[in-house]
Amino acid sequence: MKKLLITLFITILALAGCNTKSDEKAKKDKPLEEVKVQVKTNPETIKPNEKVEVQAIVTQGKEKVTDADDVKFEIWKDGEEKKEMVNAKHKGNGVYTIDKIFPSDGVYHIIAHTNARDMHVMPEVKVAVGNAKVTEEKKAHDSHGAGHGDHKSETMIHLMADGVKANTESTMKVHLKQKEEALTGAEVQLEIWKDGADKHEFVPAKEGNKGEYASAHTFKEAGTYKVKVHVRKGDLHDHKEETVEVK
Structure with a gap:
């Protein structure tokens, strides 16, 4: 009788464990609501x-x-x-x-x-x-x-570069959306040059949160700069140019 009870107890624990794993898997498989x-x-x-x-x-x-x-x-x-x-x-x-x-x-x-x-x-x-x-x-x-430069596009490109100071590393963020959804997995580069200058720098931006890409850059002197955001993903190649004031 004692052996039967032990066997039954082990079986219940095993079933409970299976159910827990099934519940955890179901939660993982269930897509997060937006x-x-x-x-x-x-x-x-x-x-x-x-x-x-x-x-x-x-x-x-x-x-x-x-x-x-x-x-x-x-x-x-x-x-x-x-x-x-x-x-x-x-x-x-x-x-x-x-x-x-x-x-x-x-x-x-x-x-x-x-x-x-x-x-x-x-x-x-x-x-x-x-x-x-x-x-x-x-x-x-x-x-x-809004956010597409001078051409029509289903891609929204939004550059955030506020409070930028010379000789201080600044983080610029790019937010991307396509057809109202966050655009993930894109290759994003910032093309940076001082207004009127010939020298252009290219700085990659890395994705953090979905559709958000960040890039760190140090502007060597104050003034007006142009920043063109280049976006590539598959057949998509889009861009947007912004003016950034560096103090």
């Missing part, structure tokens, strides 16, 4: 020189993401090169916010750069301030033009 970010403003109607709360609502499936690594809002006025990058704070329930005052009438671009759960998401919205309007024609133009 992290999604919705950008809103409160209030929705924005007046110049009045404080507005800009929100990024981060979710994964039905779950509210409260543990994002970081959320940053990149904001600039349509037609202007000057951009600002502001770190958001978690307000609760997966809502990350900043307070922002838009100084004048116009259409503004807002990108919520979000790193959460090994994913990088960067939705862009356009908001009208004061008497400005976001027209359908502008939306159609921007869907091709």
Whole structure:
């Protein structure tokens, strides 16, 4: 009887172990749900020189993401090169916010750069301030033009190179999307030259988070530089040129 009980106990343990391994395998095989970010403003109607709360609502499936690594809002006025990058704070329930005052009438671009759960998401919205309007024609133009240089493309190339100083190693990041999905496994190079100079440097960028590529570079002197991002993957060969101010 005692031997029978021992045998039965060992069998139960073995079955439990098999079930645990099966459960673990099922979890590994199950694809991760995509992290999604919705950008809103409160209030929705924005007046110049009045404080507005800009929100990024981060979710994964039905779950509210409260543990994002970081959320940053990149904001600039349509037609202007000057951009600002502001770190958001978690307000609760997966809502990350900043307070922002838009100084004048116009259409503004807002990108919520979000790193959460090994994913990088960067939705862009356009908001009208004061008497400005976001027209359908502008939306159609921007869907091709924003981040693609002077040619139409399904690839979105976005260079982040803020606060760059001379004689200091700076990290520049490139975010890539294709058909609204993060573009992974690409070969990315930054072509760098000072405005008006003939000498060009080529610096590779390495992929970290999905669709995010980083490159470290030291600019030897202050001034205006051109940075052209070259992207290759299979038959894809795209590029985008940006101006970077080095202080």
